[in-house]
Amino acid sequence: xxxxxxxxxxxxxxxxxxxxxxxxxxxxxxxxxxxxxxxxxxxxxxxxxxxxxxxxxxxxxxxxxxxxxxxxxxxxxxxxxxxxxxxxxxxxxxxxxxxxxxxxxxxxxxxxxxxxxxxxxxxxxxxxxxxxxxxxxxxxxxxxxxxxxxxxxxxxxxxxxxxxxxxxxxxxxxxxxxxxxxxxxxxxxxxxxxxxxxxxxxxxxxxxxxxxxxxxxxxxxxxxxxxxxxxxxxxxxxxxxxxxxxxxxxxxxxxxxxxxxxxxxxxxxxxxxxxxxxxxxxxxxxxxxxxxxxxxxxxxxxxxxxxxxxxxx
Amino acid sequence: xxxxxxxxxxxxxxxxxxxxxxxxxxxxxxxxxxxxxxxxxxxxxxxxxxxxxxxxxxxxxxxxxxxxxxxxxxxxxxxxxxxxxxxxxxxxxxxxxxxxxxxxxxxxxxxxxxxxxxxxxxxxxxxxxxxxxxxxxxxxxxxxxxxxxxxxxxxxxxxxxxxxxxxxxxxxxxxxxxxxxxxxxxxxxxxxxxxxxxxxxxxxxxxxxxxxxxxxxxxxxxxxxxxxxxxxxxxxxxxxxxxxxxxxxxxxxxxxxxxxxxxxxxxxxxxxxxxxxxxxxxxxxxxxxxxxxxxxxxxxxxxxxxxxxxxxxxxxxxxxxxxxxxxxxxxxxxxxxxxxxxxxxxxxxxxxxxxxxxxxxxxxxxxxxxxxxxxxxxxxxxxxxxxxxxxxxx
Numbered sequence: 001x002x003x004x005x006x007x008x009x010x011x012x013x014x015x016x017x018x019x020x021x022x023x024x025x026x027x028x029x030x031x032x033x034x035x036x037x038x039x040x041x042x043x044x045x046x047x048x049x050x051x052x053x054x055x056x057x058x059x060x061x062x063x064x065x066x067x068x069x070x071x072x073x074x075x076x077x078x079x080x081x082x083x084x085x086x087x088x089x090x091x092x093x094x095x096x097x098x099x100x101x102x103x104x105x106x107x108x109x110x111x112x113x114x115x116x117x118x119x120x121x122x123x124x125x126x127x128x129x130x131x132x133x134x135x136x137x138x139x140x141x142x143x144x145x146x147x148x149x150x151x152x153x154x155x156x157x158x159x160x161x162x163x164x165x166x167x168x169x170x171x172x173x174x175x176x177x178x179x180x181x182x183x184x185x186x187x188x189x190x191x192x193x194x195x196x197x198x199x200x201x202x203x204x205x206x207x208x209x210x211x212x213x214x215x216x217x218x219x220x221x222x223x224x225x226x227x228x229x230x231x232x233x234x235x236x237x238x239x240x241x242x243x244x245x246x247x248x249x250x251x252x253x254x255x256x257x258x259x260x261x262x263x264x265x266x267x268x269x270x271x272x273x274x275x276x277x278x279x280x281x282x283x284x285x286x287x288x289x290x291x292x293x294x295x296x297x298x299x300x301x302x303x304x305x306x307x308x309x310x311x312x313x
Numbered sequence: 314x315x316x317x318x319x320x321x322x323x324x325x326x327x328x329x330x331x332x333x334x335x336x337x338x339x340x341x342x343x344x345x346x347x348x349x350x351x352x353x354x355x356x357x358x359x360x361x362x363x364x365x366x367x368x369x370x371x372x373x374x375x376x377x378x379x380x381x382x383x384x385x386x387x388x389x390x391x392x393x394x395x396x397x398x399x400x401x402x403x404x405x406x407x408x409x410x411x412x413x414x415x416x417x418x419x420x421x422x423x424x425x426x427x428x429x430x431x432x433x434x435x436x437x438x439x440x441x442x443x444x445x446x447x448x449x450x451x452x453x454x455x456x457x458x459x460x461x462x463x464x465x466x467x468x469x470x471x472x473x474x475x476x477x478x479x480x481x482x483x484x485x486x487x488x489x490x491x492x493x494x495x496x497x498x499x500x501x502x503x504x505x506x507x508x509x510x511x512x513x514x515x516x517x518x519x520x521x522x523x524x525x526x527x528x529x530x531x532x533x534x535x536x537x538x539x540x541x542x543x544x545x546x547x548x549x550x551x552x553x554x555x556x557x558x559x560x561x562x563x564x565x566x567x568x569x570x571x572x573x574x575x576x577x578x579x580x581x582x583x584x585x586x587x588x589x590x591x592x593x594x595x596x597x598x599x600x601x602x603x604x605x606x607x608x609x610x611x612x613x614x615x616x617x618x619x620x621x622x623x624x625x626x627x628x629x630x631x632x633x634x635x636x637x638x639x640x641x642x643x644x645x646x647x648x649x650x651x652x653x654x655x656x657x658x659x660x661x662x663x664x665x666x667x668x669x670x671x672x673x674x675x676x677x678x679x680x681x682x683x684x685x686x687x688x689x690x691x692x693x694x695x696x697x698x699x700x701x702x703x704x705x706x707x
Contacts, residue, residue, distance in 0.1 A: 033448045091664055097671045100389060100447055104614065107607060108663025115657035122650065224653075232459060235452050291463045294456035301449050302441050 003144050005262050011150045011219060013257025014157035018212030019230065020237040020253040021164065021246055022205030028181040028244030029201040030092070032102035037209055038231030039113035040080050042224060044210025045217040046117050048076035052128055063155070064133045064148035072128075073156070073214050080210025081203045083113070088202050110228060118224040125223045153215045160211055161250060164204065168246060173200055181244055233260065233290060236297035242307020252307065256293050263289040333674055337626060344633075359513060363520035365632055367592055370527035371585045373628025375605075376612040377534050377621060378581030383610075384619035384677075385547060386574040387554035389451040392438055392458035393609045396579045398601035399434050400586020402465060402472065403427030405596045410480035413473055420484045424587050431583030434461070435576040443571045455603060462601040477597030483519065484526055484591035495519040523592050530584050531625070538621055541577075550574055551619075582609075608635075611659055614666055617673025626675060634658055 023037045049072075057066035087109055095102060135145040168174035176197045180187040188194045216226055233256060241252025266282040284292065300307060327335065351357030375393060382388040404423030406412045418426075442453045465472050472478070485491035495518035502512045541547050552560045553567050560567050590596050612631045616623025638655040666673065 033452060091668065095668060097667060100451075101667055101671055103389075103448055103451060104610070105664055105667040107610075108660040108667070111607075111656045111660030111663070115653040115660060118653035118656070119650075123652065232452075232456055236456070239449075239452070285467070287467045288463060291460045294460050297456055298441055298453045301445055301453055305445075305449070 001143060002265055003142055005265055006258070007144050007146045007150070009258040009261035011146070011153050012261050013254045014154045015212050015216050015219060016230075016234060016237050016257040016260075017161065017250050017253035018157055018208045018215070019234040020241070020249040020256075021161070022207075022209040022212075023234055024238045024241070024244060024246055024249035025177075025181075025201050025205040027238065029177065029184075029198055030088075030102075031184070032099040032106065033235070035103060035106040035231065036087070036110040036113060037205075038227035038229070038234065039110040039117075040084055040206050040209045040227065041213030041216060041230065042117060042222075042227035043083050043113055044076035044080035044213035045222050045226065046121060047079035047210070048072040048214040049126065049128060049217065049222060051075040052130075063152040065130065065152050069128070069130065073211065076214040077207045077210040080213065081207040084202045084206030085199060088199065110231075114224050114228060121224065123224060125221045127221050128218060130218075149218055153219060156211070156215070160208060164208070164246070167204075173197070177201060233293050236293040239297050240300050240307060245307065248307050256296070259296070260289045260293055263292060333676075337675060341626075360517045360520050363517070363524050364592075365636055367520070367523045367527050367588075368636075369629045369632040370524070370531055371588055371592070371628075372609065372612055372631045373625045374527065374531055374534060374585040374588070375582050375609045376616065376624035376628045377531070377538060378578040378585070379609050379613050380619065380621060380624045381538060381541075381574050381578035381581065383613060384617075384624070385542065385550040385554065386571055387447070387557075388443070388571060388575060389447050389454075390575070390578070391451050391455035391603070391606055391610075392461075393582055394601050394603055394605040395438075395458035395461040396431050396434065396582035397586040397589070397605055398465065398596075398598075399430050399461065400427045400583030401590040401596040401600055402478070402586075403430040403583065404587045405478040405481050405590045406472070408482055408486075409478045410482075411473065411478055413469075414471060419487050420482060420591060423590075424484075427583050427587045428580055431579050431586075432576055435579035436572075439572050439575045443568060443575060455606070458601070458603065458606065462598060465601060466598040472598075475598055477595060477599075479595050481590055481594045481596070483522070483594070484588075485522055491522065494522060523588075526591070527588050530588060534581050534584065535621060535625075538581075542621070546570075546573075554619075607659070611663060614671075614673055615662065617676040620673065620675050620677040623673050623675035623677070634662075 019037065019041055022040075023034060026032075026034045026037070048069075052068055052072035055068045055071050058068040058071065060067055062070070091105065091109065092102060095105060097105075130149075133147040133149055135147055136151075139146060168178060176187070176192045177200070179190070179192060180194055180197050184194060187197075213227060216230065220226075234253070237252040237256040238249050239252070240256060241248030241250070263284060264286050266284055269282060330338065348357065348362065352359060352362060375397060378396070379390065379393055382390045404420060404427045406414050406416075407418045407423035407426040408416070408420045410417055438454060438457050442450050442457070445453060466475060468474070483492075485494070495515045498515075498518045500512050500514050549560065549565060549570055552563075553565075553570060557567055560570075589600070608631050612627030613624055614627075615630060616625070616627030634655060638651045638658065
């Protein structure tokens with residue numbers, strides 16, 4: 001059972017990581033806690049739903065997913081990025097009210113995104129029109145029940161995260177972003193066009209969130225509240241990793257996703273660990289998985305406000 | 314500025330108001346006229362009207378509470394729904410007939426239980442979070458509010474879980490005269506109005522009692538807060554909001570003052586919860602949804618952070634939005650569900666306020682000053698300017 005939980009933890013972590021990178025980037029470069037980030041994920045998911053409905057399967061399939069779904073994924077990423085850039089241009093850029101004012105504004109933006117989606121699709125849940133797969137046969141004897149879709153989610157997340165790593169470390173834009181995250185004024189006087197870098201940050205952060213939203217829809221289902229429900233978990237991941245640190249956000253997202261899915265195993269910790277009595281365990285049910293993440297978040301804020309990864313990138 | 318002086322010189326009073334105050338006054342007058350029109354023509358049932366007033370009072374009460382925390386002290390508390398819920402659950406657990414713990418106690422005992430629980434919860438949330446930076450406090454408090462909601466949802470043996478608590482008595486149950494007041498009042502038929510004959514029955518008198526209760530809660534809270542706001546304590550809170558380092562440099566233990574403001578505000582929010590439990594006669598875990606928190610936030614930033622009048626105004630606007638969108642459902646030609654429309658309106662209002670008027674519609678101005686200082690200060694002292702300068706003679 002523990003292997004199965006680890007496997008689903010990996011899948012869930014991939015989604016959390018995609019969400020938390022963007023939240024952390026925007027926190028450090030646009031300098032506020034973006035409460036609309038979860039709903040940006042929802043925007044991505046529903047854009048993909050519409051696109052997939054329009055283009056269909058397009059013939060062949062890869063990892064159990066029709067080619068059309070990858071087109072839908074790309075559109076979902078693009079739609080989330082475009083919506084975020086428009087919001088930045090129309091709303092955030094014209095505001096001069098400090099980071100708390102921006103935080104409150106972003107709550108309003110979150111409501112607007114969700115309301116528009118709900119006006120069009122209703123409050124109920126829906127799914128992509130893709131056949132649900134059976135678990136991979138070769139892994140079932142080990143108790144691991146993962147589908148090819150789960151493998152596709154983890155694989156795509158790894159590709160996207162690696163791409164971001166290359167971008168941050170080896171390109172001009174990445175260096176500018178890191179400089180700006182470090183010290184915006186210094187970056188500005190050094191001749192970096194901070195406005196343009198900020199726009200690219202929105203594109204990258206919201207794009208990754210859009211991908212996370214598409215995968216979240218594939219992992220469970222699509223509901224207008226899906227992103228908002230996940231937002232606090234993503235905040236927990238970002239804070240655990242250290243706000244403003246992209247690599248911290250990856251690590252935090254991985255840990256929070258794992259802890260979230262492994263919660264059922266905590267009550268029988270004793271039988272899993274060596275050198276510990278079998279009866280020993282943390283008696284906590286699966287219904288407290290989210291609450292556990294929030295408590296971890298508050299503890300990290302108290303004990304180590306910079307997160308486990310320490311300073312910003 | 315007393316009522317007498319308004320009557321004596323209405324145009325002078327009107328000219329003395331700021332433009333925003335004039336606008337809000339005009340809005341309120343127009344709204345009252347509209348409601349009266351609805352009442353007189355029978356379009357709005359009196360009992361429902363009183364229910365709306367009760368709801369508006371409930372939001373106004375929560376806004377007053379949040380105003381102490383955010384408006385005075387600058388604490389960005391996103392756990393309003395948790396305190397509202399703990400207030401409602403506190404009184405319900407003590408007084409409802411289906412309570413798994415105590416049950417069937419007098420509602421006054423429930424009120425005390427609710428306030429004690431809210432104070433304990435405020436300390437539990439405040440002790441770890443009030444030292445945090447403002448934006449961390451926002452995230453941590455909404456997280457802890459969710460923890461409270463999840464606990465109430467899942468600990469069936471204490472809270473009945475998702476089934477909620479039924480069989481809550483009305484607040485005046487067991488009081489000498491008031492407990493039977495709705496039954497003993499005669500039904501009054503009103504037939505002299507245009508439209509159908511309206512009969513005021515038991516439910517109308519019950520609603521009247523509820524409105525009286527919420528007005529009493531608001532009255533007590535409002536006057537306590539008005540005094541507190543102008544006191545040295547309130548001045549210190551405003552200093553903390555403006556510049557916490559300054560307050561510390563003056564030798565003040567800002568953590569302690571922030572905690573006091575946090576607990577005081579939370580108690581007022583719990584009062585709103587107590588009222589809600591005895592109005593609705595049912596509480597469930599859904600009442601702790603974070604959307605309540607954001608409604609109250611909209612009321613406070615719309616009214617004007619730090620302004621008690623603004624908080625009252627914001628509470629009424631929220632109910633107008635909530636129930637006004639509900640009326641739209643009656644029109645068949647609207648091609649969509651109006652529930653998301655309400656969300657959209659709230660979101661647009663937040664963005665518009667932050668964009669065009671971040672200080673709110675009725676920002677605190679003269680309410681920070683003792684009225685006597687403004688009214689009785691000589692405009693141009695005849696002699697000795699330095700001695701008789703306005704406001705410094707005391």
